[in-house]
Amino acid sequence: MHLYDLPLVCVLIGLALYTVLAGADFGAGFWTLLAGRGPAARTVREHAHESIAPVWEANHVWLIFVITVTWTAYPRAFGSIASTLAVPLAIALVGIVLRGAAYALLAGAVGARERARLELVFATSSILAPFALGSAVGAIASGRVPVGNAAGALFSSWLSPTGIMLGVLAVASCAYLAAVFLAADAARRGEPAIERRFRALALATGVAAGVLAAAGLAVLHGDAHHLYSRLVQGRALPGPIVSALAGAATLELVRRRRYEAARFSAALAVAAVIAGWALAQSPALLPGLSIRAAAAPHSTLVAVLVAILAGALLLFPSLGLLFSLVLRGRFEGAHTPPRPFAAAAAATAFSEGFAARLAGAGLVVGVGLLTIAEASWEHAIGVAGLLVFVLAGFAAVLPGELRAAEGGAEQPGGAGERAR
Amino acid sequence: MAVVHQAYLLQARQMQALSFAVHIPLVCFGIAFPAMVLFVEWLHLRTGDELYRTLARRWTRVMVALFAVGVITGTVLSFEMGLLWPQFTSTFGSVFGLGFAIEGFSFFAEAIFLGIYVYGWDRLSPRAHLLSGVPVVLAGFTGSLMVIAVNAWMNHPSGFRLSGGHVVHVHPVAALFGNSFLWPELLHMYVAGYIVVGFLVAGAYALGALRGRFGRYERTALAIPLAVAALASPVQVLVGDWAARDVARDQPVKLAAIEGLGPTTRGADEHLLGWYRDGRVRYGIGIPKLLSLLAFHNPDATVQGLEAVPESERPPVNVVRIAFQLMVAIGTALALLGALHLYRCARRLPLPVSRWFMRAVVLAGPASVVALISGWVVTEVGRQPWVVYHVMRTSEAVTGAGGIPVGYATLAALYAAVAVGVAWILRRLARAPLSEPEPRAEVI
Numbered sequence: 008m009h010l011y012d013l014p015l016v017c018v019l020i021g022l023a024l025y026t027v028l029a030g031a032d033f034g035a036g037f038w039t040l041l042a043g044r045g046p047a048a049r050t051v052r053e054h055a056h057e058s059i060a061p062v063w064e065a066n067h068v069w070l071i072f073v074i075t076v077t078w079t080a081y082p083r084a085f086g087s088i089a090s091t092l093a094v095p096l097a098i099a100l101v102g103i104v105l106r107g108a109a110y111a112l113l114a115g116a117v118g119a120r121e122r123a124r125l126e127l128v129f130a131t132s133s134i135l136a137p138f139a140l141g142s143a144v145g146a147i148a149s150g151r152v153p154v155g156n157a158a159g160a161l162f163s164s165w166l167s168p169t170g171i172m173l174g175v176l177a178v179a180s181c182a183y184l185a186a187v188f189l190a191a192d193a194a195r196r197g198e199p200a201i202e203r204r205f206r207a208l209a210l211a212t213g214v215a216a217g218v219l220a221a222a223g224l225a226v227l228h229g230d231a232h233h234l235y236s237r238l239v240q241g242r243a244l245p246g247p248i249v250s251a252l253a254g255a256a257t258l259e260l261v262r263r264r265r266y267e268a269a270r271f272s273a274a275l276a277v278a279a280v281i282a283g284w285a286l287a288q289s290p291a292l293l294p295g296l297s298i299r300a301a302a303a304p305h306s307t308l309v310a311v312l313v314a315i316l317a318g319a320l321l322l323f324p325s326l327g328l329l330f331s332l333v334l335r336g337r338f339e340g341a342h343t344p345p346r347p348f349a350a351a352a353a354a355t356a357f358s359e360g361f362a363a364r365l366a367g368a369g370l371v372v373g374v375g376l377l378t379i380a381e382a383s384w385e386h387a388i389g390v391a392g393l394l395v396f397v398l399a400g401f402a403a404v405l406p407g408e409l410r411a412a413e414g415g416a417e418q419p420g421g422a423g424e425r426a427r
Numbered sequence: 428m429a430v431v432h433q434a435y436l437l438q439a440r441q442m443q444a445l446s447f448a449v450h451i452p453l454v455c456f457g458i459a460f461p462a463m464v465l466f467v468e469w470l471h472l473r474t475g476d477e478l479y480r481t482l483a484r485r486w487t488r489v490m491v492a493l494f495a496v497g498v499i500t501g502t503v504l505s506f507e508m509g510l511l512w513p514q515f516t517s518t519f520g521s522v523f524g525l526g527f528a529i530e531g532f533s534f535f536a537e538a539i540f541l542g543i544y545v546y547g548w549d550r551l552s553p554r555a556h557l558l559s560g561v562p563v564v565l566a567g568f569t570g571s572l573m574v575i576a577v578n579a580w581m582n583h584p585s586g587f588r589l590s591g592g593h594v595v596h597v598h599p600v601a602a603l604f605g606n607s608f609l610w611p612e613l614l615h616m617y618v619a620g621y622i623v624v625g626f627l628v629a630g631a632y633a634l635g636a637l638r639g640r641f642g643r644y645e646r647t648a649l650a651i652p653l654a655v656a657a658l659a660s661p662v663q664v665l666v667g668d669w670a671a672r673d674v675a676r677d678q679p680v681k682l683a684a685i686e687g688l689g690p691t692t693r694g695a696d697e698h699l700l701g702w703y704r705d706g707r708v709r710y711g712i713g714i715p716k717l718l719s720l721l722a723f724h725n726p727d728a729t730v731q732g733l734e735a736v737p738e739s740e741r742p743p744v745n746v747v748r749i750a751f752q753l754m755v756a757i758g759t760a761l762a763l764l765g766a767l768h769l770y771r772c773a774r775r776l777p778l779p780v781s782r783w784f785m786r787a788v789v790l791a792g793p794a795s796v797v798a799l800i801s802g803w804v805v806t807e808v809g810r811q812p813w814v815v816y817h818v819m820r821t822s823e824a825v826t827g828a829g830g831i832p833v834g835y836a837t838l839a840a841l842y843a844a845v846a847v848g849v850a851w852i853l854r855r856l857a858r859a860p861l862s863e864p865e866p867r868a869e870v871i
Binding site: 078080083085096097103105156157161303304315326363373379389400401411412414 | 498527
């Protein structure tokens with residue numbers, strides 16, 4: 008393992024997390040489409056939406072992470088991929104936009120018709136996006152993305168046997184992951200009917216995804232033989248084996264209703280496929296372009312790795328906090344009405360008149376040092392002066408305004424009562 | 428990689444501009460709105476007054492809805508970096524990419540803590556809840572710092588050398604953060620965020636006031652954003668002037684396009700209005716020597732004209748010039764409105780002073796968005812024909828893939844639909860009852 012490999016490892020981890028976390032979101036959309044009609048279907052839909060709700064925005068940032076790290080650390084490969092695979096990536100983008108918009112709008116929808124239309128957009132785009140992304144991976148894996156600006160075929164690169172196969176497999180995996188996650192959520196919330204339903208769906212799609220994956224190897228045999236031979240007898244062999252074992256283990260865990268463990272083994276099954284692909288392809292990133300040749304200069308690789316490390320140290324605990332909040336439902340000491348500060352303490356530290364004079368001084372410093380003076384350090388002090396102007400000005404202006412607002416509400420005919 | 432011929436370069440640029448123009452007002456809400464919401468929540472904790480809690484919760488819903496749309500439009504922009512400009516990313520990704528990578532983390536933190544903040548309204552202690560919003564405000568700042576660092580680098584590139592079409596001696600940290608262009612541009616955008624959000628939110632309540640809804644709740648909801656915008660808009664005049672002097676020093680061609688200055692001139696005049704043709708501004712109002720004075724603090728300074736560079740290296744002059752004049756005109760008007768408001772506060776004159784004042788506040792919101800987009804037109808169109816100033820042309824950066832018009836049309840249709848959707852959901856949120864909101868709409 009070299010320095011130039013490390014960002015790629017991070018990208019693959021990001022891709023695996025995106026596939027698992029966003030994949031489950033996409034799959035939830037898939038199940039809302041197949042839920043059918045009637046009250047039972049509505050419960051299923053509501054359950055699917057509520058399970059996604061608080062974390063869904065966080066999940067797309069994995070894709071952003073994959074994209075930005077790739078173009079920073081392997082810019083030539085990124086340019087080639089983004090230009091040749093412009094069509095599937097644009098389709099995935101349209102899917103993500105429509106899905107996000109439909110989801111945001113669903114929160115405000117009231118009528119059954121409105122909801123039904125938005126649900127349809129949400130569900131179809133949930134299928135469109137993973138298919139397009141999966142087929143783009145298929146184009147890269149089967150060596151159909153040459154180095155260069157749109158040097159490969161715009162359509163036959165991803166609408167190839169491998170591309171279509173991986174697109175379908177991606178949709179199936181999303182459905183499978185979602186079914187496992189949704190069954191787990193239903194069990195946690197104590198909703199046995201929904202749990203039974205998603206448990207059955209998880210078992211069925213688990214078997215289907217396994218069959219598709221096996222059929223996929225046959226497609227690779229004919230369409231991307233190099234990849235196939237690495238996967239079944241070369242060093243990438245652990246990938247498919249681990250994936251198959253984890254997949255089988257997940258089925259058994261779901262059957263026994265051990266959902267929390269099943270979440271992890273299902274994620275492992277997906278991650279092993281990505282790892283296997285990477286091992287089968289390395290050291291080539293694209294045909295004729297090794298990872299080493301594609302990598303950015305040393306200084307950039309170090310900088311991006313430091314940024315990733317710092318980001319991980321900051322973000323994983325935060326993400327843990329969010330997940331624990333969502334999974335546990337609440338923290339201790341829920342909503343207690345706040346104790347108002349004592350009136351004496353509520354009085355501002357200094358008077359509004361002083362704040363006004365301070366703001367004036369800040370403005371004078373700002374004009375003098377930012378506008379008239381020329382040196383950088385003078386500009387820095389000038390900016391600080393303007394900051395003082397804004398903050399002190401706010402402290403000078405607002406208390407009077409808020410008092411005036413209270414006074415205004417006492418006037419007869421004020422709409423204040425309606426506001427309550 | 429060889430340079431390709433792209434017949435739809437202009438459409439690619441327009442598509443990028445459309446994506447950007449849709450995204451940037453949402454960015455303003457990411458920058459400024461969390462701070463305002465937290466301030467109102469702090470008022471609630473401080474006074475125990477339920478009105479502030481109601482206001483903070485209602486604004487939170489708007490904030491989350493706009494953030495969700497901003498996630499979408501931001502994802503579009505990050506895709507377009509590759510879909511439209513693969514040669515740019517593949518040549519210079521190692522220099523500027525770090526900024527976007529860190530921005531990704533910043534955005535991640537924003538999403539996580541926004542999730543905690545929204546989900547934690549009734550689940551965290553009041554103090555912990557207030558604190559959980561602080562990272563959202565900070566991430567709004569670091570996010571814009573990173574993106575502006577990349578844009579400032581494109582306008583004033585450094586931190587690398589070119590050898591045979593490849594970058595060598597790359598110093599990404601110096602390229603992004605050791606750049607004199609960064610600070611005025613960052614501050615200009617950051618202050619713009621507060622102006623846009625301040626006037627848009629205040630404008631919504633001013634509109635309500637004109638229609639007779641002006642109780643204590645509305646007065647409070649108007650007073651806070653209006654105070655923010657009134658203080659920020661005079662500051663913006665000074666910051667903008669600072670940014671313009673940097674442009675004068677480092678991007679003389681952009682300055683010449685902004686001013687419509689053909690020949691290089693000593694003691695150059697400033698022109699208001701008018702139309703640039705054949706090397707000079709026609710039908711404009713000339714003010715002697717003002718340009719030299721403003722740009723270089725010396726009425727007799729020499730200002731480089733457009734004719735100093737070949738025609739192929741000049742940006743479209745009238746687009747840049749009109750956008751600049753629009754930005755300055757609106758910015759000045761907003762600063763005057765802000766000063767008027769501060770004067771009113773100082774004299775303790777209660778709102779509404781007059782219907783005309785309220786109408787001006789209503790108008791100030793959309794006007795500030797126009798000024799915001801005009802400012803970006805000046806920066807970005809004024810940078811043409813370069814994507815990396817004096818290093819790489821936009822035509823060398825564009826994709827060789829076909830189908831740009833199809834993508835452009837699709838995106839335009841999609842954004843039109845999203846715009847209708849956003850308007851619709853904001854109306855819904857505005858009509859929702861003011862008492863405790865239902866949890867379903869909370870967790871968008």
